[in-house]
Amino acid sequence: MPTKAGPRTWLALAVLCLPTMLAVVDLNVLFLALPRLSADLGAGSTAQLWIMDIYGFMIAGFLVTMGNLGDRIGHRKVLLAGAALFIAASVLAAYSTSVASLVGARAVLGVAGATVMPSVLALIRQLFTDPKQLGAAYGIWGTAIMVGVVVGPSVGGLLLDAFWWGAAFMISVPVMGLLLATGPFLLPESRERTGGRLDPHSVALSLAAILPFVYGLKEIARGGPDTPAVAAVVAGLAFGVLFVARQRRLASPLLDLRLFADRGLRGALTLAFVLAFTLAGVGLLVTQYLQVVKGFSPLAVGLWLLPPSLAMIVAGNVGPALARTVRPAYIFSAGLVLAAAGALAITRIGPAAGIGWLIAALFVLYIGTSPIGVMANTIIMTSAPPRKAGSAGSLSSTSGEFGLALGVAVFGSVATAAFRDRIAVPAGVPADLSGTAGENVVGATTVAGQLPGQVGADLLDSARVAFTGGMDLVFAAAAVLFVALAVVSVVTLRHVPASGTPAPAADPEPELALSAA
Numbered sequence: 001m002p003t004k005a006g007p008r009t010w011l012a013l014a015v016l017c018l019p020t021m022l023a024v025v026d027l028n029v030l031f032l033a034l035p036r037l038s039a040d041l042g043a044g045s046t047a048q049l050w051i052m053d054i055y056g057f058m059i060a061g062f063l064v065t066m067g068n069l070g071d072r073i074g075h076r077k078v079l080l081a082g083a084a085l086f087i088a089a090s091v092l093a094a095y096s097t098s099v100a101s102l103v104g105a106r107a108v109l110g111v112a113g114a115t116v117m118p119s120v121l122a123l124i125r126q127l128f129t130d131p132k133q134l135g136a137a138y139g140i141w142g143t144a145i146m147v148g149v150v151v152g153p154s155v156g157g158l159l160l161d162a163f164w165w166g167a168a169f170m171i172s173v174p175v176m177g178l179l180l181a182t183g184p185f186l187l188p189e190s191r192e193r194t195g196g197r198l199d200p201h202s203v204a205l206s207l208a209a210i211l212p213f214v215y216g217l218k219e220i221a222r223g224g225p226d227t228p229a230v231a232a233v234v235a236g237l238a239f240g241v242l243f244v245a246r247q248r249r250l251a252s253p254l255l256d257l258r259l260f261a262d263r264g265l266r267g268a269l270t271l272a273f274v275l276a277f278t279l280a281g282v283g284l285l286v287t288q289y290l291q292v293v294k295g296f297s298p299l300a301v302g303l304w305l306l307p308p309s310l311a312m313i314v315a316g317n318v319g320p321a322l323a324r325t326v327r328p329a330y331i332f333s334a335g336l337v338l339a340a341a342g343a344l345a346i347t348r349i350g351p352a353a354g355i356g357w358l359i360a361a362l363f364v365l366y367i368g369t370s371p372i373g374v375m376a377n378t379i380i381m382t383s384a385p386p387r388k389a390g391s392a393g394s395l396s397s398t399s400g401e402f403g404l405a406l407g408v409a410v411f412g413s414v415a416t417a418a419f420r421d422r423i424a425v426p427a428g429v430p431a432d433l434s435g436t437a438g439e440n441v442v443g444a445t446t447v448a449g450q451l452p453g454q455v456g457a458d459l460l461d462s463a464r465v466a467f468t469g470g471m472d473l474v475f476a477a478a479a480v481l482f483v484a485l486a487v488v489s490v491v492t493l494r495h496v497p498a499s500g501t502p503a504p505a506a507d508p509e510p511e512l513a514l515s516a517a
Contacts, residue, residue, distance in 0.1 A: 009127050012186040013137055015179060016120045017144035019083065022175045023059075023116045024148030030055075033160055033168040037102070040165065047099045053218060054103055058110025060401040061210045065203050067118030067394025068254050072198065075119040075126075075390055076189045082115025083176040083183070090173055094166030105169075121393030125381045126188055132324055135378050139320040142374030146313045150306065202246055202254035209240035214401070217409040225413065256391055265383035265392070267492025268376040269399050271332065271485060275372050276403025278481050281411025282343075285471045286362065292441050293351055293464045308359060312366040319371020320378070328375050328496050332489035339368030340482035347472040347479075351464040368482075379496055411474050416440055418470030424462045428455035441467040 030052060038048055070078040089112055093105035124141060128134040159167040213236025219229035247253040260266055290301045322331050342365030349358055377396050384392035419441055425434050429451065437447040437459055444463035448456045 004130055004133065008186065012127055013124065013140060015182050015186055016123060017141055018175050019079070019086075019116045019179055020120055020141060021144045021148035022172055023113050024145050025151070025171070030168060033165040036160070037165040041096070041099050041102065043099045043102075047103075050103050051099070051106060053215075055106045055110040055113065056401070057211055057214055058107050059114045060214050060398065060405075061207045062111050062114035063118060063394040063398045063401070064206050064210075064255055064391070065198070065394075066114045067122075067390035067392075067397075069198060070115075070119050070122055070390035071388055074189045075122040076183065076187045078115050078390075079119035079123070079187070080180060080183050082112045082119070083179045085115075086112035087173050087176045087180075090169045090176075094169040096166075109169075117397040118390045118393035121377065121381055121396065122389035123187055125386070125389050131382075134382070135320040135323055135375070138378045138381070139317045139374050142316050142377070143313055145373075146309070146316060146370075150309050150313070197252075199246075199250060199252070199254055202243065202250070205239055205243040205246060206254060209236050209243050210398075212236040213240070214405050217405040220409040220413060224416070255395075256388055259384055259388060259392060259395065262383045263492060264379050264496050265395075267488065268379040268383070269395060270492065271372060271489055272376045272380070272396060273399040273403040274481060274485055274488075275369060275376075276400045277407035277410070278478050279369065280404045280407025281415075281474055282365065282478060284408055284412055285415055285474050286346075286358070288441065289358075289467070289471055290355075292445055293467060294355065304355065304359060305362070308362040308366045311363050312370040315367040316370040316374050319375050322371075323375060323378075323498060325498050327494060327498055328379060329489045329493040331375070332372055332493065333486040335368040335371055336482045336486035336489065337368070339365045340479040340486075342366075342368060343475045343479035343482060346475045349468070349472075351461075351468045379493065411477075414477070415467070415470040415474050418473050419463075419466045422466035422469045424466075426455050426458045426462070429459060437463070 034048060034052065037043070037051075041047075043051060066078060066082070086109060089105050089108035093102055093109060096102035096105055120141065124137050125134065128137045159171060163170075212232040216229045216232030216234075216236060219226070219232065243255075244257070247255050247257055286305070287301060290296045290304060296304065319331055319335070342361045342363070345361035345364065346358060349361075380392055380396045381389060420438060423438050423444065425437050425444075429437055429447065433447045433450070436443040438444070441463050444459060444466075448460040448463065450456070451459060
């Protein structure tokens with residue numbers, strides 16, 4: 001009989017939510033500090049990209065390793081060690097005196113940040129044994145992530161208004177300090193561990209697979225599918241094949257492929273990945289539409305997107321409550337059909353449309369998708385045996401990272417191709433500027449601002465129409481994906497009962513037939 005969690009357990013959950021929120025805030029707050037730190041450190045455009053991207057690269061690269069390490073030595077140990085490393089790297093980043101030192105500190109921050117998600121997900125599962133309370137706990141954890149996304153820019157802006165750019169990094173010191181002070185008393189150590197030594201060859205292969213793959217996707221999203229970016233993706237895939245082959249041969253692998261034998265875990269991972277992929281494209285195109293087509297400032301964009309984001313937070317907690325009596329698959333499918341309706345509504349928006357229709361459609365889309373992010377994690381974590389909780393948490397986080405990177409790359413490329421096909425550059429645009437004007441909507445808007453009279457106005461109108469046409473194509477594709485996911489959720493997850501608990505398996509950890517090394 002599962003025991004009910006008491007106040008001490010809920011307090012432990014609150015402590016775990018803080019580093020989760022911080023990891024999300026840290027991904028976004030640097031956008032605000034970048035202009036000032038670039039001026040102080042003399043960072044050019046390439047250096048700025050490395051300062052921004054290295055944190056996410058290292059998180060993605062080390063998630064699997066940190067999840068497995070927690071399974072071996074204990075998730076509390078890994079989380080607290082990561083917190084200490086996060087504090088040290090944050091101080092180094094805040095007081096960096098050169099681009100190289102800042103990039104290095106950000107890289108260490110990424111390694112430390114990779115300890116957070118797998119360890120927190122595993123510890124929450126250990127803290128809450130009652131299925132209803134576990135679903136509610138993951139709902140609160142998911143809320144912490146969404147709150148981090150919403151409040152991150154505001155908190156960063158307040159700090160940067162009052163202090164120097166290093167304050168953007170120093171915010172982590174009190175948060176991680178609180179975790180270090182309370183964690184040893186509130187957080188349990190893992191009762192079940194896999195033991196054994198970490199395989200360094202597997203760690204190297206996982207990094208060689210993930211880092212170039214994510215880097216290539218980001219470069220494709222940034223500048224199109226040029227040779228170096230495609231080569232990086234192909235190299236990552238090749239190393240990924242080698243990584244999987246090695247895991248099949250090891251008795252104690254870095255990533256236990258037996259986890260994928262569970263239908264619920266496979267279905268929830270698929271759902272989480274495709275949802276992250278689709279929402280990445282949605283966020284990219286909506287932000288560009290509001291800034292470039294409607295001419296809003298970044299602050300105005302953030303304010304307009306705040307109401308649907310808050311609706312997402314509320315709806316994200318309604319899902320686990322409904323899951324106490326309704327099977328998750330049916331909650332997912334109903335929400336995804338609702339999201340498809342919201343996506344289709346956005347395809348009806350033109351360049352001259354009012355902002356109200358877009359925001360209303362985003363309300364529908366976000367409310368429909370919000371329960372999935374939280375409840376999919378619950379299914380993933382409860383589908384894996386307890387001694388593999390860290391690995392399951394790393395799979396959940398990695399699927400989201402890959403989905404976001406791939407979604408930005410694919411949908412960004414589709415929207416750009418559609419823009420280039422639709423843009424009509426007026427005859428009066430000088431030849432040396434026509435190429436830039438026909439490249440993307442930002443280039444066209446910049447060129448239009450340099451041209452006098454009607455020529456500039458015609459180019460701007462054409463660019464807005466072309467961009468909106470590409471956005472309509474992306475949202476039509478998103479609607480199709482949402483409907484497909486609704487079907488997939490019913491097919492793959494209808495066996496998962498209410499309260500978010502998977503059906504009992506006859507053998508949670510079947511023996512793996514090992515091939516000869």
